[in-house]
Amino acid sequence: MWKLQMIGAAILLLGMLYIVRLVRKRKMELKYALPWLAVSFAALIVDCFPKLLSVLADLLGIATPVNALYLVAFLFSVCLLFALTVIVSRQSERIKQLVQSAALSEERVKRLEAELMGKACDMEKEMQGKETAESAGCMRDMQAADDTEGMKNERT
């Protein structure tokens, strides 16, 4: 009896340590880790004081304590799954909006770039009209546009 309780407590403690480690490494958000820590803690208490289960079973009118445990565990699982489904729905809506915004921005950048390039070329042509000698013209402007783009990319 004692042996099983010790093993249970060890597993629970290890599990909690693992969760904390994940949070520390930022692989799990604390917000989503909290329910798991809470349920691990509750299980640890039940593990230390098994009498609590009998009390609970009596309160709920369940014949065997272990069935009370199953009921509680099942309810917790369902609640958690439901919460996750809600979270997934919200994430998917947000991802959709972000993807759309990215596509719209990309198109806008390309359109403005083309417009800018066109204006630069026009100005270059006007200059050429006055000076006549230069032939590199537009190519130089395109090079300049590429350079600024490169700088932007480096910054991000």
Add this chain to the structure above:
Amino acid sequence: MKSLVMIPAYNEEQNIEKTVQDIQKNAPDFDYIIINDCSQDHTLELCAQKGLHVLNLPVNLGIGGAVQTGYRYAAQNGYDVAVQFDGDGQHDAAYLADMRKKLVDEELDMVIGSRFLLHEGFQSSGARRMGIRYFTGLIRFSTGKKITDPTSGMRMANRSVIETFAENYPKDYPEPESVVCLLRRGRRVGEAPVKMRERENGKSSISFTKSIYYMCKVTFAILIENMRRY
């Protein structure tokens, strides 16, 4: 009147250029924008090569998300009219001017291109027509309005509907649900007769096995839409 044709495209390398040519030839005062929904084929490369206007979604969003991108583009760029137009060669740009005339003359908020007003052109298969009739009945039952072709992907919206859809649009199988959404908000929806062609290349997005799920999902969507308050 600034008008936009929105062409959602998923793996349409064989059809997309023809579709754009059709619009440029038969509806020359409409601008167009292709929404490439992360195609696996060379749709995007083809668009770049031919210099077609394209919005490129970096992640596949499905038809609803793609079309909504078009509505957001129309809203951002000040379009008065925006029309959904399939990229697979099913729709005929020659009808766009008529649809817009109806939209403006009758002061409608949306005009749907319906295959079943004149019963001309490709009429879809028998089983599909049954499904479409079912939705017609369901929409009539819940909103009192008869829409003969609620699954038609050829639909034209005015500015107010553009703004509504830019903000909120169903994700998958959006056509019947979005019509109910408009009717529930008290918008005026009408239909204009169009002929559609049988698609030349590529498959319909809805296979036979998916159709059961489609019917159930859209039915629930319409029922829930009817529970929303505006």
